[in-house]
Amino acid sequence: MSAKVITITSGKGGVGKTTAIANIGAALASKGQKVACIDADIGLRNLDVVMGLENRIVYDLVDVVEGRCRLNQAMIKDKHIPDLYLIPTAQTRDKTAVSPTDMIRLCNELRSDLDWILIDSPAGIERGFKNAIAPADEVIVITNPEVSAVRDADRIIGIVEAEEKGTPRLLINRLDTEMVKQNDMLSADDVVDLLAIHLLGIVPEDKAVIISTNKGTPIALDTNSLAGQAYHNIARRLLGENVPLLDLDKSSGFFNRISSVFGSGEK
Amino acid sequence: MDNFISRIFSKEPSSADKARERLRLVLINDRTDLSSDALESLKDDLLDVISRYIKIDAKSMRINITQDGRQQRLIADIPIAGPISRKY
Ligand SMILES: Nc1ncnc2c1ncn2[C@@H]1O[C@H](COP(=O)(O)OP(=O)(O)O)[C@@H](O)[C@H]1O
Ligand SMILES: [Mg+2]
Numbered sequence: 001m002s003a004k005v006i007t008i009t010s011g012k013g014g015v016g017k018t019t020a021i022a023n024i025g026a027a028l029a030s031k032g033q034k035v036a037c038i039d040a041d042i043g044l045r046n047l048d049v050v051m052g053l054e055n056r057i058v059y060d061l062v063d064v065v066e067g068r069c070r071l072n073q074a075m076i077k078d079k080h081i082p083d084l085y086l087i088p089t090a091q092t093r094d095k096t097a098v099s100p101t102d103m104i105r106l107c108n109e110l111r112s113d114l115d116w117i118l119i120d121s122p123a124g125i126e127r128g129f130k131n132a133i134a135p136a137d138e139v140i141v142i143t144n145p146e147v148s149a150v151r152d153a154d155r156i157i158g159i160v161e162a163e164e165k166g167t168p169r170l171l172i173n174r175l176d177t178e179m180v181k182q183n184d185m186l187s188a189d190d191v192v193d194l195l196a197i198h199l200l201g202i203v204p205e206d207k208a209v210i211i212s213t214n215k216g217t218p219i220a221l222d223t224n225s226l227a228g229q230a231y232h233n234i235a236r237r238l239l240g241e242n243v244p245l246l247d248l249d250k251s252s253g254f255f256n257r258i259s260s261v262f263g264s265g266e267k
Numbered sequence: 268m269d270n271f272i273s274r275i276f277s278k279e280p281s282s283a284d285k286a287r288e289r290l291r292l293v294l295i296n297d298r299t300d301l302s303s304d305a306l307e308s309l310k311d312d313l314l315d316v317i318s319r320y321i322k323i324d325a326k327s328m329r330i331n332i333t334q335d336g337r338q339q340r341l342i343a344d345i346p347i348a349g350p351i352s353r354k355y
Contacts, residue, residue: 147286147293154294157337167337183281190287194294196336 001034003114005107006238007136008171009121009129009160011152015144016173019209020231021120022050023220027235029084030220033115036075038106039089040132041122042098048088052079052216062090065102071109080221095127100134107135116238123152125159133160139168140200145175145186154195169200171234176205177248188245201234203227204248295332299339306332313343322348 008017008024018041025037038061039047048054059074064087078084090097107117121132133139139160143153153170160168172188179185192199206227212219220231226248233243280288296302301309310330317323324346333340 147290150290151293151297154297158298161337180283183283186283186286186290190283194287194290196334 001112001115003034003036003107003111003117005111005117005119005135005137006140007040007119007121007132007138008140008142009132009156009168010123010142010149011125011154011156012143012149013123015123015142015149016203017123017142018046018050018120019213019219020140020142020171020173020203020234021047021118023218023228023231024235024238025051025084025116025118026078026081026218026220027232028116028118028238029078029081030232031235031239032083033239034083034113035116035118036085036087036110036114037118037120038087039120040098040103040128041120042089042095042128042131043091043093044122045089045091047086047120048076049216050213051086051218053086053088054216057088060088060090061106062092062097064106065098071106080217098131100130103131104135125156130163133163133165136165139165140171141168141197142171142173143191143195144173145180145188145191147186150186150191150194157195157197167197170195170197171200171203173203174205175202175248200237201230202245202248203230203234204246291334295334295339299332301332306330317345324348 008020010017021037025035029035037047037051039045040061041047042061048057053076056076059069061074063069064071064074074087075085076088078086110117117135119132119136122128141153141156141160143149157168160166170192172191175188176185180187188199188202204226206219206225208222208225209219209227212222219225219228222228223232226246230246233246236243313330314323314325314328318325328343328345330341330343333342
């Protein structure tokens with residue numbers, strides 16, 4: 001095995017990175033993949049609560065880097081799915097406790113044992129972001145269909161390209177189909193046209209995300225929910241399958257009407 | 268919904284249209300690091316230089332930055348009015 005390292009990042013905070021990591025991780029692991037999710041947002045630990053693993057933390061990322069424990073001692077096994085692990089971040093205020101080189105070394109140590117390493121990045125362009133993208137084989141930029149989030153996404157895409165990480169793929173989160181229909185929200189096509197990168201997937205606005213996060217159970221485990229299905233489709237695309245975009249229009253015969261995702265990002 | 272109905276009967280662009288147009292301009296600015304003021308003076312300078320060689324129709328010239336994928340292009344469309352009369 002040699003894991004692929006994927007970092008999910010954004011310009012603006014609160015657009016759904018942590019939720020995406022937890023759910024794409026759960027979706028990949030539920031398909032028999034061996035996955036580790038690393039929280040690289042030092043000082044703002046969150047991935048543990050979203051995955052529902054906050055009570056199991058003994059060691060964290062900084063403990064590993066500073067040699068207080070072995071790597072596998074900091075890997076927390078998921079409650080729901082076999083072969084899914086979390087490496088939690090530290091709550092220290094010192095963001096320089098981990099360097100980009102540390103992250104590369106740590107991922108290289110993990111690679112041989114896993115299929116996927118998913119890294120939850122802090123928003124913005126500070127040290128934490130540099131740490132998170134340093135080991136990445138691929139970067140995914142996530143945004144909401146909203147002016148400031150799209151603008152900041154564009155900045156981050158430029159920076160990821162400048163750091164020679166290739167052009168990231170795009171994940172549009174919290175798309176509200178009703179609002180798009182009423183012309184009060186940018187459509188997925190609008191966002192793809194503006195940012196001009198390849199679209200990996202769209203996750204709809206879904207109250208079930210908040211409810212499942214309350215419980216610490218990823219929505220991806222509920223394949224009846226639209227958001228849960230969207231995360232599964234994203235996982236399948238990462239695995240190289242050609243999966244058409246979900247029909248997010250709940251009123252029109254559920255997931256039957258489909259439109260193709262392919263090629264739309266390369267215009 | 269009120270909003271939706273009333274828009275059908277008016278010519279006001281929707282909020283999504285406004286968002287799209289504002290973002291288009293903001294992204295061009297961000298990517299090129301060129302404000303719209305700077306673009307205006309670029310146009311003026313360009314006009315000066317070109318007019319030294321050839322007579323142009325300054326009124327109908329168009330200089331814009333357009334987006335081609337993630338690449339920005341400066342596109343100039345400058346109608347030529349005629350040769351400058353040479354004084355030998
Ligand atoms: N598709 C969605 N529908 C509804 N709420 C969402 C969705 N995705 C994320 N959220 C909510 O948005 C908030 C921010 O998400 P989070 O993943 O913490 O963002 P980030 O890690 O980018 O700061 C959380 O309260 C989360 O539950
Ligand atoms: Mg987060």
